[in-house]
Amino acid sequence: MSVTEDEQAHGRLETMLSKLKSRNFRLTPQRLAVLEILALSENHPSAEQVYVQVRRRFPTTSLATIYKTLALLKDLGEILELGFADAGARYDGAKPFPHPHIICVKCKKIMDPQLAGLDDIRAEIVDKTGFRIISHRLDFFGVCEECQKQTT
Amino acid sequence: MSVTEDEQAHGRLETMLSKLKSRNFRLTPQRLAVLEILALSENHPSAEQVYVQVRRRFPTTSLATIYKTLALLKDLGEILELGFADAGARYDGAKPFPHPHIICVKCKKIMDPQLAGLDDIRAEIVDKTGFRIISHRLDFFGVCEECQKQTT
């Protein structure tokens, strides 16, 4: 059984919780709320969006707490942070490893296209540059089908 | 720098100058200095690095002028801006169109690897998502050969 299959079986949330516990991080209600949102969401939420959701359940939560939890989960390798120079970061709790994204510049939706062939490019890079590759980032920017239909 | 590279660089400067003139933008000494640095540089300079270089020739130049000129050149499609969420942007005046980059996380050097196969991925994306693609960004992060040799 592969790692991803194992995680699918147990669920992302379970994996996050067990990793927190194994590293002796405390489980607070606010933290749990953030984990749940990230583990269950499909739509690459921003810190602000996570903040709004958490505050529905715990109205006194601070935005700083959201950022700290996001940083913790990133350090633990449990979420992928998609930072942008001209906008706030977006977070992926479903697939916490580098993979391509396609971003609608109108509605800001981010999707995970299924595609192969990136490993070949990575090997080509190593061969030609001698770099030791640590990670990568591939973003496509465009207009999604729904936004293409809109007149305004 | 090889002869062909020099000719390319010279051509870039001419292109930038003629585009400025055709759009009725004024040619000031500071602006010319920025253009020359970007057209001739191989190393994807930051705004700060451009600033330092320009100030060697025109010591009263403001950083705001550098940013304004960079924004202008970007709007004209004459330079490529590589924005980062956790660092200042870097600029490519040699190839002002999307292309892959490989970035050393230690010395921050940015290089242009020669590789093919990206067009296939782009086509695959369009086919599977229905997006109208506008641009893309592919960065590899790793450690360059020189930095791999260093003990510290």
Add this chain to the structure above:
DNA sequence: ATATTATTTAATAATGATTATCCTTATCAG
């Protein structure tokens, strides 16, 4: 269960690259 101790939270100040503002200076067409 209670006390202890270290972690976490909430509120807010600080950061840093970039952008906006506003007044002065300089370009360039006529």
Add this chain to the structure above:
DNA sequence: CTGATAAGGATAATCATTATTAAATAATAT
């Protein structure tokens, strides 16, 4: 040469994120 107006210089403002610090709270020992 001159005037209209774009561009420069200095600096304030912005905005997402990070740092700070005192108070609250979870885990552990008593």
